[in-house]
Amino acid sequence: MYLDIGNALASVATPGVSRASLDRLDDRVARAHERIVDGIDDREFGYASLALPERTDAAHVEETVAPLADSEAVLTVGIGGSALGAATVSAALGRGAADAHVLDNVDPQGASEVLDALPLEETAVHVVSRSGTTAETLANFLVVREAMTEAGVDWTERTVVTTGEDGPLRALAEEHDLPAFDVPEGVPGRFSVLSSVGLVPAAIQGHDVAGLLAGGRAGREALAPSLYDCPAYGYGAVCYALENRGATTNVLMPYAERLEYFAEWFAQLWAESLGKDGLGQTPVRALGATDQHSQLQLYRAGRHDKVVTLVRPRDRPGRAIPGTDIEGLSYLGGSDLGTLLDAEFEATEASLAAADLPNVRLELDALDAEGVGRLLYDMEVACILAGELMDVSTFTQPAVEWGKRAARGLLGGGDFAEAEAVAGKERLEIE
Amino acid sequence: MYLDIGNALASVATPGVSRASLDRLDDRVARAHERIVDGIDDREFGYASLALPERTDAAHVEETVAPLADSEAVLTVGIGGSALGAATVSAALGRGAADAHVLDNVDPQGASEVLDALPLEETAVHVVSRSGTTAETLANFLVVREAMTEAGVDWTERTVVTTGEDGPLRALAEEHDLPAFDVPEGVPGRFSVLSSVGLVPAAIQGHDVAGLLAGGRAGREALAPSLYDCPAYGYGAVCYALENRGATTNVLMPYAERLEYFAEWFAQLWAESLGKDGLGQTPVRALGATDQHSQLQLYRAGRHDKVVTLVRPRDRPGRAIPGTDIEGLSYLGGSDLGTLLDAEFEATEASLAAADLPNVRLELDALDAEGVGRLLYDMEVACILAGELMDVSTFTQPAVEWGKRAARGLLGGGDFAEAEAVAGKERLEIE
Structure with a gap:
């Protein structure tokens, strides 16, 4: 992993961070590093995520899904963190031996479109829900199960689950x-991407699960008590410093189509972890070179509220x-699309x-298993x-509960005061 | 089209706009309406876009592509506004008689992945570039042409172009x-979505081109000199008022997977048109219900800089x-995925x-041709x-030229001072 923050310095950019400020910030990075390493070693809630590359057993994942390893397609049924990691890994590594769907x-x-397109008798299904009660996931699973049964497929032969100790999904398993x-x-x-949650589809596709975990371990080994010695910390620190200086939006713009889903995964990681107490950069997903012809005008000529x-x-x-x-086109001929893409990156x-x-x-x-594992791990570290630097509760997401209760109430799944607020909506309708 | 701005009022939201402020703003909307209608009638640059539903001849589009109407796939080769409209229409209306790719x-x-997956002998190619020299588009077209020739396909039988009066693409045609x-x-x-630029793939897919244009005409007929009488103006006016009051980000969150590309199209429309002079909302593309499990925490608990x-x-x-x-799941059983999705929307x-x-x-x-045509037209109006309300030059994009010249210089396509700036990059590298 290579990081270059030269264009985030105050000598180049507004907002920007001075080298003197980075030096001062580095003391706090060193203390945060100790906190993080202790959290990893003690398997504390949240910090334990960074121990996954050591904890996850690639061979166990591969053996468990071995009966499904000849599938033509693999379907992840989950939502949010139960789906984005798997989709990200599968997109980054390409099709492999099976098409991945979500x-x-x-x-x-x-x-209906997904189910109509799938060869159900050759499809492996991975259902992911910690509680086993996530409304969207379980509704979809009921639909998939019925579609398989109607197609004469024994769904119990094609389904693998990742879930908690208890709950309906555990009971079903x-x-x-x-x-x-x-x-x-x-x-x-x-x-959870470097656990079965993110790795089961990759394993069924024949991707290098051990390599993904090795990439994560390389990220773990690269942790060091200075932002100047560890690219993951360097990235997290510069984002923190820039947010404080006005860059309240973080545009993640990969120049590789296979990383388009990675931008979605990053957006969840960043928004749900840091969007608290009136803080948190708004993640914006972009794609190079395409979005040069869509968003670059705004980035260059709009507000200076972005990195x-x-x-x-x-x-x-x-x-x-x-x-x-x-x-007029001869300068392109004989070149390579990758050369063009890299020139556009630098431009x-x-x-x-x-x-x-x-x-x-x-x-x-490179976009191989180790590279992708390292990238995902380093973004989690960042x-x-x-x-830590913002003093927020990185590992919770309390603000999403209100809407979950309201939706459940609306669907007749219990009495919730939130559902009543829906009916009281203020209206100003224009037709 | 139905708009409800009740939840943008100052009595509900922070930032929000008071009814008194909206009333005052409405005088300016009436004047802007006159300007816009005059621009449409006189076919002035930019405003002429809103005359496309009357100007575009559906039968002419269909007749011109008739030789390709039995294609199994249609590939749009373009970038930015030359591709997003077509992709948006094709995604919104579904597969139809041919798969759409971009x-x-x-x-x-x-x-390579797109070309390997396409049945080239049954693929229609639509190449779109106003100048006929857009580097990305022409490079891709050279690659597609070669792939067809190598597959024994006569590319001249499978290609249709949309381009300006002169230039290499016109000469080739x-x-x-x-x-x-x-x-x-x-x-x-x-x-340009309601011209051949956006409609050729839809025509090849057998979608209702006349219906798309009829939807646009309905939007034209709905223009009225008050934000309270015209949903498109109501939306544009409330976004303007909210941006001034601090909502510098506009999250577009459709609750329909077929509108996921529409959010991309909107992002270009909004960013490239309004991102000027240090102004312009940053468009953020989201998708309901999925992003409730990704972005909602930030929207509710982060900065109040969004609508x-x-x-x-x-x-x-x-x-x-x-x-x-x-x-624990019986409340879901017997319901419908759409009912669940709508409950989540309201929650x-x-x-x-x-x-x-x-x-x-x-x-x-509904997500049919008329509904989609109306939606696209109304967003352009908004x-x-x-x-108009911001006093910016809506129809230009001067800030993207710098990077185009730099890339061209890097690729040996001429001497450009911008290419030299690339080599002078400030570096602070962390490995």
């Missing part, structure tokens, strides 16, 4: 003798651009700096460090 | 007698949730209001009104 919404049209993983203890959903995080692999497969004698980085907008460069060696 | 990046891995559309005069790319725009169709196809006797809306965060409800009758 049901992480309750859109009737979307669900025991009743039907389904392969089942425990959700890792002390790990909030959005930090843009540019991400790319240093090495990527090529695709030659054929030579051409078309006038965009420089164009943001020329507009005084802070930006940061994050690079991984998030946890930022949370 | 090459709107220059990722070598992504391009003339040389090979390709079906060709003119880019509509006076219409910036991001406002959340919730979008849904009033009518949608259903998907029954099978009954179940699993304890989220109320939960934002309970946290004093401004939010707006936008509804369309954007243009906001630009």
